[in-house]
Amino acid sequence: MKVHSAREIGPVERALDLAGLFFSPASDIGLLSVARSEAVPDPFRRLLDHSNHMTSSMESFHGCRVDLRIVNRHTEPAYAREIMLHRTDGSPVQYGIVRMRFDSVDNDLKQQILKGMTPLGTLLIQADVLRHIDDVQILECFPGKRLAGLFCAHENLRTFGRVAQIILHGKPAIELLEIVVPQSIPTSTVVVKDLQS
DSSP, X not given: OOOOOTTTXXXXXXXXXXXXXXXXXXXXXXXXXXXXXXXXXXXXXXHHSSSSOXXXXXXXXHTSOEEEEEEEEEOSSSEEEEEEEEETXXXXXXXXXXXXXXXXXXXXXXXXXXXXXXXXXXXXXHHTOOEEEEEEEEEEEEEOHHHHHHHXXXXXXXEEEEEEEEEETTEEXXXXXXXXXXXXSOGGGOOBOOTTO
């Protein structure tokens, strides 16, 4: 599996490469565009523009643990999964796609990841794996019909996300697309876009 980085392809292309694992065509995920950090409203910027795990950021922002729900997964040619993170009250807070190679983790950690019971960021933190999050780039997103359905929201509700990669033991190992559920954020920052005009 080749892990794409910002030095090879742009952030929208990175996002669509991951989206293509679960959306056909990949563009059905929604309308994606590059967002400059300084143009991203808070709290989206605080949630996305950093090199920490999103699990920790979501838990800090929402003041509670977040739970993992796997929406879909593939094991070939590489392990990939489509996920939602939910607050303990069941409210969705984040959508994600993860594609990873297992040659940088031991078998115990691999089995915990495959079980799909705990968010990946939590597992990596608990295992104290040598890691860092790299190539973080922010995206503006107007979700398509299926993604909006996972959000329990209507289409064209603006939100933001990011693409990133996780380096494990000095090697690129995990590709991420992470999108904030728009209604989990105060309504003053939410915008609906008319995509017909």
